[in-house]
Amino acid sequence: ALTAGIVGLPNVGKSTLFNAITQAGAESANYPFCTIDPNVGIVEVPDERLDKLTELVKPKKTIPTAFEFTDIAGIVKGASKGEGLGNQFLSHIRQVDAICHVVRCFEDENITHVSGSVDPISDIETINLELILADLETVTKRLQRVEKLARVKDKEAVIEFNILTKLRDAFEDEKPARSVEFTDEQLKIVKGLHLLTQKPILYAANVGEDELLAADQNPHVTKVKAFAEGDNAEVIIISAKVESEIAELDGEEKEMFLEELGIPESGLDQLIKATYNLLGLATYFTAGEQEVRAWTFVKGIKAPQAAGIIHTDFERGFIRAETVSYDDLVDAGSMAVAKERGRVRLEGKEYIVKDGDVIHFRFNV
Ligand code: GDP
Secondary structure (H helix, E strand, O other), X not given: OOEEEEEOOOOOOHHHHHHHHHHOOOOHHHOOOOOOOOOEEEEEOOOHHHHHHXXXXXXXXXXXXXXEEEEXXXXXXXXXXXXXXXXXXXXXXXXXXXXXXXXXXXXXXXXXXXXXXXXXXXXXXXXXXXXXXXHHHHHHHHHHHHHHHHHOOOHHHHHHHHHHHHHHHHHHXXXXXXXXXXXXXXXXXXHOOOOHHHOOEEEEEEOOOOOOOOHHHOHHHHHHHHHHHHOOOEEEEEOHHHHHHHOOOOHHHHHHHHHHHOOOOOHHHHHHHHHHHHOOEEEEEEEXXXXXXXXXXXXXXXXXXXXXXXXXXXXXXXXEEEEEEHHHHHHHOOHHHHHHOOOOEEEOOOOEOOOOEEEEEEEOO
């Protein structure tokens, strides 16, 4: 399963946020594919469409879909040189599919900042630089091997050599791999290098509990937003402290608390949705009288693979996918009417599943 890693300097609010995640956490019994590990928190993906489908179909139960956040502790300056827990930190980042970078934007005299004052851009650059240096090392090592072959005009080596030098130049300018433009062909080779600064990233700006409503007036947030724009990255504003309080509430209590705060959606819910997108994930639904359920798939997969997410038998014996889009189904008001209107399609093996599809799989046992 794909996972997003939570990173950040010490004392920025990572643990507070991660605790909120595990407390709000999903029951792992529903999600047997999820990892059982204290550093992994399973989150359910909030989805209004699932509520609407439940209203329509009135099933016995409703099950949201879920994915994992991994808590990556212990970045220190000098990680790329293997100081402290540095190496371990980098190898943990290597294993995640996207990065959720928590940045301190709250002022609190009682909580020391590792570099003396709250300065989110300097924080971001500190971590980014460690990742860039680690990538520089990867690329330099690889270059040593490829260079010899490129000199004797080995065709593939020449192509890779050009890519590697382009990356090396970027790293030497302290720019991440994400910022370098490549063709699709080249990107395949870049992916094979498993670079840390090629992973998609978003920034979670952790603001004080009393600043949530007026976060735009927080100068630290403004700076993070400007920086992220240059990095093509999204910024989610969150108060880790508030989230840890929300995590202790359930359904109705949570809604009342959010109303009191004057915010329509909790920061954690926004963070979950944004991270889901960042990972390239999307949702299809199954909707029967027994159960209405959301399923996660990686964008771009075909119908049989999507069926295989429910059960390998579904994929092996796949015949077809009876599919209606969420919008068409809600418009129609029921599956029967959607069928009458010709909105339910019979899709075959080559069908590329779309976000929001409501699917009934037909298969041979
Ligand atoms: P970590 O080192 O990044 O994991 O940071 P922690 O989550 O342990 O937080 C460090 C300290 O900052 C703790 O004492 C938290 O209670 C506090 N903290 C976290 N978020 C906020 C916040 O939004 N406002 C304030 N005032 N304190 C916070």
